[in-house]
Amino acid sequence: MYYQFDEQFNIDCFRELIHTPSPVGYDLLMNPVLEKYAAMFGFPVTYDNKGTAYITMEGHDNSRTVMVSTHLDTLGLVVRRIEPDGTIRIRNMGALNFHSAEGETVTIFTRSGKAYTGLLTVSSHSIHVFDDCRDMPRDEHNMLILLDEKVSSKADVQKLGIRNGDLIAIEPRFELTPSGFLKSRFIDDKAAVSCCFTMMKYLKENGLKPKYRTMIGFTYMEEVMLGGNYMPPEVSEAVALDIGCIGPDQDGTEFGVSICAYDNNGPYNYELTTRLINLAEKLGCSYAVDTFRHYGSDCSAAIKGGCNVKVGVFGMAVSCSHGRERTHLEGLRNTMDLLLGYVLGE
Helix, strand or coil, rough: CCCCCCCCHHHHHHHHHHHCCCCCCCCCCCCHHHHHHHCCCCCCCECCCCEEEEECCCEEEEEEEEEEEEEECCEEEEEEEEEECCCEEEECCCCCCCCHHCCCEEEEEECCCCCEEEEEEEEECCCCCCCCCCCCCCCCCCCCECCCCCCCCCHHHHHCCCCCEEEECCCCCCCCCCEEEEECHHHHHHHHHHHHHHHHHHHCCCCCCCEEEEHHHHHHHHHHHHCCCCCCCCCEEEEEEECCCCCCCCCCCCCCEEEEEEEEEEEHHHHHHHHHHHHHHHHEEEEEEECCCCCCHHHHHHHHHCCCCCCEEEEEEECCCCCCCEEEHHHHHHHHHHHHHHHHHH
């Protein structure tokens, strides 16, 4: 570890973020948590009309503004329709792997502020009853929610205030093993957000400033590829702090930081990516440079949205992405080193 940051704070922050529901587009519970952590280090939080949150840190050189973009939204579901028997059909928000979520507890948030839990399952839900239980495709056509309420009709469900379009969060199942493995849904991207707050803590405790005026952006629509498609016009360079992928075409591991050179939207900025690689070398990070096929980030959304900004992306690599994910504390350490080095202009 190049920088001696507070690892326990990083873990505790991550745990709180993970247990605060924030499915795509839903910020009501998360924004107060965001503001609490920002206040710890003396920063206000501002918001644009889209709902993206920003923390701005003055730098030694304020003639230039750079951004570290993270996302607080998680994969989620939305109520598609209520069936006559009171079961609830859903639509996927993002690219949730239903196979990894079958049998999980979910929470439906109503427009009136109430919340109800339920069980996410498949139509042919029991091997004792349905011949096609094992073979039925786990997709939007066949997945449904059994509400944890005594309901037997559409009217019963509607009396609770549940309507089409209500947003649904999925239980994350956080676990930290004695050997340092983090297992949880939504490591993407709440581990990156906790790293940002840990970075702020390091700067404050060591009396340091970023090299340039630095904005930390927290988006709520990244999982539907809309997160960073707007960035403030003063931002000239941005890095998305987001997960890396692990697979046959990738060199990344759960113990390092992955620098993405290319995703399904195209290449990231050549000069900035090269700078990140050289910085990882300088800091002694365990790192890999990879290309990702089924992948996008806030920064690729920024380019697609027409932002005049130089972009890159890096972050801890995870196994089982968009399911119950896994990474290791060593991956967070290497990501923190590269993040701090980037912000400090090493």
